[in-house]
Amino acid sequence: MKKIIAIALASIVAVGFAGAQSPDEPEIRSASSAKVEFINYEGPHSAVDSAAAIRGIGVELAASLKAGTGSATAGNDARYAVIRAVDPSETGRFEADILVIGASAQVDHIRNLRLIISGYLETMHGYSRENARVLSVFITVYNAVHRCDTAYFGAKYKAVVLTYLSKENAGLSTRYDEWPGRSRIVIPLTSSGTAGEAKGPGVDTGTLSEKPVIDSMEKDNPDKGVEDRKGMVDIREGEIDDAKKAAEADRAAIAEEEKRIEAEKARLAGEKAALERDKAAAGTTGEEAAAGDPQSAELTKREAEIAAGEKEVAAGEKAVEEKKAAVTAAEAGTAAAEASVAAERADIAGDMKAAIAEEVAAKQEDARATILVVELVDPNAPYARLAMVNVDKGSFSKRSVVNTIRADSLMDAGGAYIAVAGKPVPGGAVRLVRLRKDSLEQEKESAVDVFPDTNLRMVGTELFAIVSEGGKYYLGSFDPATLTLNRRSSVEVSPFTWLGDSAKGFVVQKPDGGFAILGKADLKPVKEFAR
Numbered sequence: 364m365k366k367i368i369a370i371a372l373a374s375i376v377a378v379g380f381a382g383a384q385s386p387d388e389p390e391i392r393s394a395s396s397a398k399v400e401f402i403n404y405e406g407p408h409s410a411v412d413s414a415a416a417i418r419g420i421g422v423e424l425a426a427s428l429k430a431g432t433g434s435a436t437a438g439n440d441a442r443y444a445v446i447r448a449v450d451p452s453e454t455g456r457f458e459a460d461i462l463v464i465g466a467s468a469q470v471d472h473i474r475n476l477r478l479i480i481s482g483y484l485e486t487m488h489g490y491s492r493e494n495a496r497v498l499s500v501f502i503t504v505y506n507a508v509h510r511c512d513t514a515y516f517g518a519k520y521k522a523v524v525l526t527y528l529s530k531e532n533a534g535l536s537t538r539y540d541e542w543p544g545r546s547r548i549v550i551p552l553t554s555s556g557t558a559g560e561a562k563g564p565g566v567d568t569g570t571l572s573e574k575p576v577i578d579s580m581e582k583d584n585p586d587k588g589v590e591d592r593k594g595m596v597d598i599r600e601g602e603i604d605d606a607k608k609a610a611e612a613d614r615a616a617i618a619e620e621e622k623r624i625e626a627e628k629a630r631l632a633g634e635k636a637a638l639e640r641d642k643a644a645a646g647t648t649g650e651e652a653a654a655g656d657p658q659s660a661e662l663t664k665r666e667a668e669i670a671a672g673e674k675e676v677a678a679g680e681k682a683v684e685e686k687k688a689a690v691t692a693a694e695a696g697t698a699a700a701e702a703s704v705a706a707e708r709a710d711i712a713g714d715m716k717a718a719i720a721e722e723v724a725a726k727q728e729d730a731r732a733t734i735l736v737v738e739l740v741d742p743n744a745p746y747a748r749l750a751m752v753n754v755d756k757g758s759f760s761k762r763s764v765v766n767t768i769r770a771d772s773l774m775d776a777g778g779a780y781i782a783v784a785g786k787p788v789p790g791g792a793v794r795l796v797r798l799r800k801d802s803l804e805q806e807k808e809s810a811v812d813v814f815p816d817t818n819l820r821m822v823g824t825e826l827f828a829i830v831s832e833g834g835k836y837y838l839g840s841f842d843p844a845t846l847t848l849n850r851r852s853s854v855e856v857s858p859f860t861w862l863g864d865s866a867k868g869f870v871v872q873k874p875d876g877g878f879a880i881l882g883k884a885d886l887k888p889v890k891e892f893a894r
Contacts, residue, residue: 404471406767421482466544497594506535
């Protein structure tokens with residue numbers, strides 16, 4: 364670093380470039396905000412992967428990308444893949460990591476999608492687990508806000524990024540059933556070489572914190588997203604501290620280089636003065652040197668060396684001035700980021716007070732005006748969640764997490780609600796669920812599948828439903844408190860059968876159209892007859 368001026372301050376080039384890459388704050392603030400409410404699959408699953416296994420998908424993607432010999436992609440396009448979209452030849456816009464959710468992917472909850480992103484960020488960019496979690500929240504909201512907005516991505520990202528995006532797949536849908544094959548998550552990258560704890564290109568937190576994203580988090584979370592927003596502020600403050608330290612180091616490096624240049628200028632001045640004295644003593648100049656005169660040739664050589672040294676010094680002074688300008692620009696960007704973070708901290712404090720006030724007001728609402736409703740997630744589909752609504756104000760005080768309840772299956776079981784929930788899709792299952800009346804939280808789930816359109820019937824202390832097993836259907840008796848299957852019929856029944864309660868037993872209809880009377884104690888056939 365000390366010997367060649369051209370590379371003496373190479374580390375500062377990155378700082379200047381980072382400043383140039385900073386998004387224009389007024390332009391970002393003018394972007395329109397969008398409501399983001401993720402609709403997840405909430406219901407029984409045929410199999411449940413651990414959080415570690417789900418995070419491992421992202422970890423493996425990052426490890427594969429790192430291990431690749433110059434490859435820009437890793438993973439399986441049919442399930443999960445990542446694309447490193449970079450182009451050093453273009454400046455002024457962002458590069459990106461793009462997470463591809465393939466057509467065969469089975470991720471169906473935003474929580475699990477964030478686990479995958481978090482694992483990727485930890486391994487690829489070196490973030491801590493908590494910081495990676497916070498960033499994954501912002502990345503998903505950011506991509507939902509800008510879903511299908513190719514004009515936005517085209518204005519902010521390099522051309523290489525746009526080659527992997529289309530109007531149909533850019534960003535993240537808010538519906539889990541539109542993720543496989545139809546969503547590509549864009550992770551904006553800095554080009555500065557550092558980003559908080561990241562090594563090499565890191566996630567550009569300023570872009571992820573743009574106003575539409577913050578607005579969405581404020582509107583779409585009961586607590587206004589304050590905890591995640593606080594986490595992002597902490598990350599950005601760490602980056603700001605790192606940027607300030609880097610600027611101080613760069614300023615110190617510039618000062619050292621200026622000292623070296625001044626010393627070199629003084630040395631050259633001394634050499635030049637000595638040359639002039641020697642030329643005067645010789646009574647000649649380089650131009651008057653006789654051909655073959657050793658003394659004159661030596662003077663000419665010294666004169667050329669001094670001129671070359673002066674030219675190098677001039678180039679070094681120009682380079683230092685450029686580096687000073689780059690650091691100044693970077694410091695201006697850091698100051699702007701610092702102001703933005705300070706404003707966000709103030710907003711968070713205000714939102715925390717507002718959230719507390721709203722919670723107090725909600726507790727004071729007249730409980731007599733609050734009723735239970737079955738809220739269809741999609742008015743044109745039979746899947747619903749339970750909700751408590753204040754009919755005077757039209758406000759929701761709570762909703763069940765489970766959102767795949769069959770709207771016509773809800774049963775009041777005294778101390779709880781019982782319903783059929785789930786979807787018969789890959790990875791999903793259709794089972795009985797029991798939800799608490801006070802919180803609407805699920806407390807039990809049956810271990811066996813049931814027919815999606817089964818009738819639920821309480822007879823005495825038993826709950827009856829149609830059990831699905833290997834494509835065949837049977838009448839099953841369940842404990843309503845635990846949803847444990849006590850017994851099932853030994854004969855097949857039509858999944859649409861009505862359960863008739865007679866003195867001789869339960870009357871059910873079979874797949875062939877005939878009827879059977881099943882003993883109440885064991886559900887074995889007592890009598891069968893044709894219709």
